[in-house]
Amino acid sequence: MKKRVLFVCLGNICRSPAAEGVFLHLLEQSQAGERFVVDSAGTGGWHVGKAADARMRAAASRRGIHLASKARQLELADLNRFDHILTMDASNLSQVQALAQEAGGSSVARIEPLLSYRSRFDLSEVPDPYYGGDEGFEHVLDLLEDACSGLLQALDD
Numbered sequence: 001m002k003k004r005v006l007f008v009c010l011g012n013i014c015r016s017p018a019a020e021g022v023f024l025h026l027l028e029q030s031q032a033g034e035r036f037v038v039d040s041a042g043t044g045g046w047h048v049g050k051a052a053d054a055r056m057r058a059a060a061s062r063r064g065i066h067l068a069s070k071a072r073q074l075e076l077a078d079l080n081r082f083d084h085i086l087t088m089d090a091s092n093l094s095q096v097q098a099l100a101q102e103a104g105g106s107s108v109a110r111i112e113p114l115l116s117y118r119s120r121f122d123l124s125e126v127p128d129p130y131y132g133g134d135e136g137f138e139h140v141l142d143l144l145e146d147a148c149s150g151l152l153q154a155l156d157d
Contacts, residue, residue, distance in 0.1 A: 003155055004037040006082040007114065008092050012042030012071035015088040015126050015140060017052040019114060021060055021067040022144045026152050043095040045073035053130065059137040074099065079107035086114035086151065089125040115143065117150030
């Protein structure tokens with residue numbers, strides 16, 4: 001049975017599509033892609049249907065990571081469609097947990113911060129690089145590569 005993983009941020013154009021791309025890249029490198037279903041979503045719907053931010057796509061591309069997904073908003077059904085929902089910050093975590101409570105606690109998904117899987121950085125949230133410079137996108141990718149590696153290792157155990 002495939003493990004189903006969903007990455008969630010605010011608008012689904014920077015952090016969560018990058019996490020999706022990083023995780024897919026790691027799966028490809030480890031030849032484990034067939035064992036997973038991977039997606040991303042935003043708690044807000046402002047960017048639905050749009051590609052990831054061009055700056056994030058460029059930063060990811062420099063690392064050999066392709067970001068192909070289109071933005072979508074988190075849905076109630078996602079709580080049962082995915083086994084693991086990984087959030088980028090405390091606000092995203094709170095919003096996903098509130099949605100799970102709205103569903104009456106029937107969610108099958110394990111909801112947790114993505115950075116709980118990090119090993120090299122002493123941060124608990126992935127900062128939103130949207131209003132900053134290029135270095136913010138690079139830093140986010142560093143964090144995501146670290147945390148996604150830990151996540152993959154944990155899910156493979």
